Amino acid sequence: MVLECKHVWDYISGYLDGGLDPELLREVQKHLDHCEVCSAVLDSTRNILVLTADERTFTLPLGFSERLHERLERAFADGLQTET
Amino acid sequence: MLAAILAGDQQMFHELIRPYERTVYMVALGMLKDESEAEDASQEAFLKAYCALGKFRAESKFSTWLISIAINEARSRLRRKKTGRTESLDAGWDSADSGDDFISVSPALLTDWREIPSEALERSEVRGLLTTAVTELPPIYREIFVLRDVEELSVNEAAAVLGISVALVKVRLHRARLMLQKKLVPLLKGVTFLESAERTRRRRFLWF
Ligand SMILES: [Zn+2]
Numbered sequence: 001m002v003l004e005c006k007h008v009w010d011y012i013s014g015y016l017d018g019g020l021d022p023e024l025l026r027e028v029q030k031h032l033d034h035c036e037v038c039s040a041v042l043d044s045t046r047n048i049l050v051l052t053a054d055e056r057t058f059t060l061p062l063g064f065s066e067r068l069h070e071r072l073e074r075a076f077a078d079g080l081q082t083e084t
Numbered sequence: 085m086l087a088a089i090l091a092g093d094q095q096m097f098h099e100l101i102r103p104y105e106r107t108v109y110m111v112a113l114g115m116l117k118d119e120s121e122a123e124d125a126s127q128e129a130f131l132k133a134y135c136a137l138g139k140f141r142a143e144s145k146f147s148t149w150l151i152s153i154a155i156n157e158a159r160s161r162l163r164r165k166k167t168g169r170t171e172s173l174d175a176g177w178d179s180a181d182s183g184d185d186f187i188s189v190s191p192a193l194l195t196d197w198r199e200i201p202s203e204a205l206e207r208s209e210v211r212g213l214l215t216t217a218v219t220e221l222p223p224i225y226r227e228i229f230v231l232r233d234v235e236e237l238s239v240n241e242a243a244a245v246l247g248i249s250v251a252l253v254k255v256r257l258h259r260a261r262l263m264l265q266k267k268l269v270p271l272l273k274g275v276t277f278l279e280s281a282e283r284t285r286r287r288r289f290l291w292f
Contacts (some may be wrong), residue, residue: 006190009262012261041191041192045261045262048261049233058234060109064126069098072127081135083135083136
């Protein structure tokens with residue numbers, strides 16, 4: 001089985017999540033080792049995921065937590081109850 | 085903890101939800117796009133979760149249950165907004181924005197661009213490019229990307245809260261990632277180029 005570039009792209013996400021079957025993984029790896037285009041696609045996609053996981057990228061608005069707990073307190077004071 | 089809250093200890097509810105605040109907000113933001121609406125929807129979701137706490141069953145994960153409530157809250161807000169629109173606007177929004185599971189996505193191909201240098205990742209400008217690109221994804225791709233890659237839910241958990249199959253989660257996630265790659269790589273390339281030009285200039289400045 002010889003994989004073409006556009007087929008390798010279909011496996012980029014599975015490759016990054018470690019979800020490829022051993023045999024497919026070997027083929028994809030073999031292609032990546034020799035193809036600069038596909039390994040650049042892989043690296044850039046991986047970098048985006050690294051950046052996404054960086055806790056400074058997606059952050060709560062300032063004061064979110066304080067406002068949430070204040071609203072809960074107000075609701076409790078107004079008599080909010082758990083349904084039975 | 086749950087038993088204590090159900091018995092009337094409201095303070096415990098504050099503690100119970102603390103670990104999930106960010107996830108609930110990100111899920112709401114991913115669906116609603118608007119920060120202040122997402123915050124309001126998050127607060128509503130936590131209030132609803134409190135009221136419905138007696139219905140939570142220990143066999144499911146608390147986080148999954150909570151996220152489902154947040155998704156429902158965001159969905160009902162989207163529906164309300166949609167009915168408020170005119171027919172023609174609505175049709176345009178649907179076809180352009182809802183996404184299609186059968187479209188093919190190909191990545192950006194730039195062989196001269198390999199890695200984002202770590203100093204580029206440190207720049208808040210780069211993080212801004214990413215959050216904007218995520219906001220611009222079609223809704224079905226945005227929600228799966230937020231659940232899996234921002235909030236790091238498992239594939240099974242993401243499938244459960246969205247009410248779709250594991251296979252569909254994988255397909256959509258793959259498309260979402262490639263869409264972001266395609267959009268961001270050319271932009272990030274510009275950023276890193278700017279950066280190295282700046283560094284060269286600084287170096288020259290030091291030399292002369
Ligand atoms: Zn290739």
